[in-house]
Amino acid sequence: MQLIFFKDNNVFRNKIFRCIIYDVSPLSYSRFIPYLCPAFFEKAEFVQFVFGLNLITLMQKSDCIIGVEHVSKFFGDKAVLNDVNLSVRKGEFVTILGPSGCGKTTLLRLIAGFQTASEGIITIGGRDITQTPPHQRPVNTVFQKYALFPHLNVYNNIAFGLKLKKMPEATIGKKVKQALRMVGMTDYEDRDVDSLSGGQQQRVAIARAIVNEPEVLLLDEPLAALDLKMRRDMQMELKEMHQKLGITFIYVTHDQEEALTLSDTIVVMSEGRIQQIGTPTDIYNEPINSFVADFIGESNILNGLMLQDKSVSFAGHEFECVDKGFGVNTPVDVVLRPEDIYIFEPSAAAQLTGTVTSCIFKGVHYEMMVQTNEGYEFMVQDYHSFEAGREVGLLVKPFDIHVMKKERTCNTFSGRLIDEQHVEFLGYTFECTEVQGIEPGSDVQVEIDFQNVILEDNEEDGHLTGEVKFILYKGNHYHLTVFTDWDEDIFVDTNDVWDDGDRVGITIAPQNIRVTKPSAIVEPTNKKGSAQ
Numbered sequence: 264m265q266l267i268f269f270k271d272n273n274v275f276r277n278k279i280f281r282c283i284i285y286d287v288s289p290l291s292y293s294r295f296i297p298y299l300c301p302a303f304f305e306k307a308e309f310v311q312f313v314f315g316l317n318l319i320t321l322m323q324k325s326d327c328i329i330g331v332e333h334v335s336k337f338f339g340d341k342a343v344l345n346d347v348n349l350s351v352r353k354g355e356f357v358t359i360l361g362p363s364g365c366g367k368t369t370l371l372r373l374i375a376g377f378q379t380a381s382e383g384i385i386t387i388g389g390r391d392i393t394q395t396p397p398h399q400r401p402v403n404t405v406f407q408k409y410a411l412f413p414h415l416n417v418y419n420n421i422a423f424g425l426k427l428k429k430m431p432e433a434t435i436g437k438k439v440k441q442a443l444r445m446v447g448m449t450d451y452e453d454r455d456v457d458s459l460s461g462g463q464q465q466r467v468a469i470a471r472a473i474v475n476e477p478e479v480l481l482l483d484e485p486l487a488a489l490d491l492k493m494r495r496d497m498q499m500e501l502k503e504m505h506q507k508l509g510i511t512f513i514y515v516t517h518d519q520e521e522a523l524t525l526s527d528t529i530v531v532m533s534e535g536r537i538q539q540i541g542t543p544t545d546i547y548n549e550p551i552n553s554f555v556a557d558f559i560g561e562s563n564i565l566n567g568l569m570l571q572d573k574s575v576s577f578a579g580h581e582f583e584c585v586d587k588g589f590g591v592n593t594p595v596d597v598v599l600r601p602e603d604i605y606i607f608e609p610s611a612a613a614q615l616t617g618t619v620t621s622c623i624f625k626g627v628h629y630e631m632m633v634q635t636n637e638g639y640e641f642m643v644q645d646y647h648s649f650e651a652g653r654e655v656g657l658l659v660k661p662f663d664i665h666v667m668k669k670e671r672t673c674n675t676f677s678g679r680l681i682d683e684q685h686v687e688f689l690g691y692t693f694e695c696t697e698v699q700g701i702e703p704g705s706d707v708q709v710e711i712d713f714q715n716v717i718l719e720d721n722e723e724d725g726h727l728t729g730e731v732k733f734i735l736y737k738g739n740h741y742h743l744t745v746f747t748d749w750d751e752d753i754f755v756d757t758n759d760v761w762d763d764g765d766r767v768g769i770t771i772a773p774q775n776i777r778v779t780k781p782s783a784i785v786e787p788t789n790k791k792g793s794a795q
């Protein structure tokens with residue numbers, strides 16, 4: 264008998280691990296069970312016994328229904344998903360949230376089985392289904408475009424799958440009625456689907472999915488085609504439906520408000536990687552990096568310097584905060600939610616003073632932009648209005664100052680020294696100031712400060728070309744990610760205003776290129792998909 268325990272970092276972090284026991288004869292297996300440590304069973308996700316080639320899941324301890332383990336998906340050379348790990352509990356409402364093109368739909372399609380993972384494993388109920396065809400998976404998918412059969416009425420659209428399974432007509436009738444009741448469309452059985460509104464068609468699509476009683480319902484932006492009012496109504500209905508049905512929902516959206524409203528758990532993705540997994544409150548209150556902070560809700564994001572434990576400077580002032588363990592004089596990102604900033608008449612209590620530049624009524628609160636005397640801009644939300652032009656004081660409490668580690672403090676590329684004054688990186692040979700003490704032909708590390716990357720309107724004016732993405736306003740400048748037309752991103756600090764998707768030329772002056780020997784410490788590089 265052979266005992267194999269395997270665990271991986273991510274799974275282990277969630278205190279679940281898997282044990283596989285190989286080549287157990289039924290006799291030794293029954294003798295063996297009583298001796299397995301109870302503490303082990305407490306932690307084990309499931310225990311599998313392998314009899315020759317047959318794998319038997321003996322026990323599934325945790326309530327994990329879907330496991331995505333180290334999953335990557337490539338289309339050609341392009342990694343659309345990069346080492347994704349996710350564990351979904353039975354009955355959970357999980358939302359995959361991220362900007363367009365970050366890989367949300369691809370992840371859903373891998374779970375549904377419409378596409379196959381290039382690497383990694385997907386399990387449902389502890390069973391490896393990575394290669395299982397879609398129709399053999401206990402999941403059903405609702406798409407953004409309702410994908411109803413136009414020639415069938417509502418009843419027949421919903422009954423379609425059940426008829427294929429050759430269920431008795433009476434059972435089908437009962438199930439269709441039940442599904443229609445669930446989506447609030449009891450009287451619509453005989454209607455042509457073309458005569459229904461977008462919201463009603465989506466309800467029929469959901470009814471058609473739930474009538475099969477799947478263990479997991481996958482929903483790919485199901486409300487995206489609806490107008491705002493209908494979307495809000497349907498969100499509430501979906502939430503109720505989820506509670507009534509008690510099945511697991513995996514929901515894809517790029518709408519952060521929808522994700523915060525609906526979910527038990529939000530998975531925030533960017534560029535094929537998971538950035539953060541947490542409850543809506545966790546994600547909103549404790550974003551793990553500036554990408555998540557910017558993507559979820561409104562934020563003021565500023566460059567800061569952690570002076571020491573519980574003391575951070577930003578916007579030209581020192582502030583007391585609650586964070587510790589960043590070290591001394593460490594560059595950080597500081598996030599302040601607009602509703603956490605107090606605004607009042609200038610007084611001694613003010614930490615910052617400035618002038619209101621705009622004031623807009625937002626229905627319940629006022630949203631004001633304040634330019635501080637040190638030249639930083641803050642968004643502030645308050646129930647009281649301070650009109651444009653008024654002098655104000657601002658204050659933020661230590662607990663409301665969110666300090667987060669910077670992913671990087673400058674652009675870092677791997678390159679090759681061509682000669683003393685030329686270095687090759689990002690597929691281009693750049694002129695640099697004289698490099699001494701490194702042999703031409705050696706591998707080198709190249710560093711460029713964010714503010715030293717110049718973007719040009721005309722692509723042909725740059726050494727390189729690329730596309731502007733992820734624009735982050737940092738109070739007194741913009742931090743941009745530019746997808747170069749090579750394999751890596753380049754990060755830029757600029758005062759110029761660029762739009763998402765702008766094509767640009769990229770220039771770097773020779774004196775701003777730092778060439779060093781590759782450091783022993785692995786610094787984060789500008790590989791595609793890393794958070795800002």
Ligand SMILES: Nc1ncnc2c1ncn2[C@@H]1O[C@H](COP(=O)(O)OP(=O)(O)OP(=O)(O)O)[C@@H](O)[C@H]1O
Binds near residue numbers: 361362363367368369
């Ligand atoms: N079959 C395919 N072949 C090549 N590239 C693909 C294919 N399917 C998706 N992609 C690419 O993979 C990336 C992720 O696509 P995906 O549809 O998963 O993103 P998404 O986050 O769901 O975006 P959206 O919100 O716009 O639907 C995109 O760049 C897309 O162009």
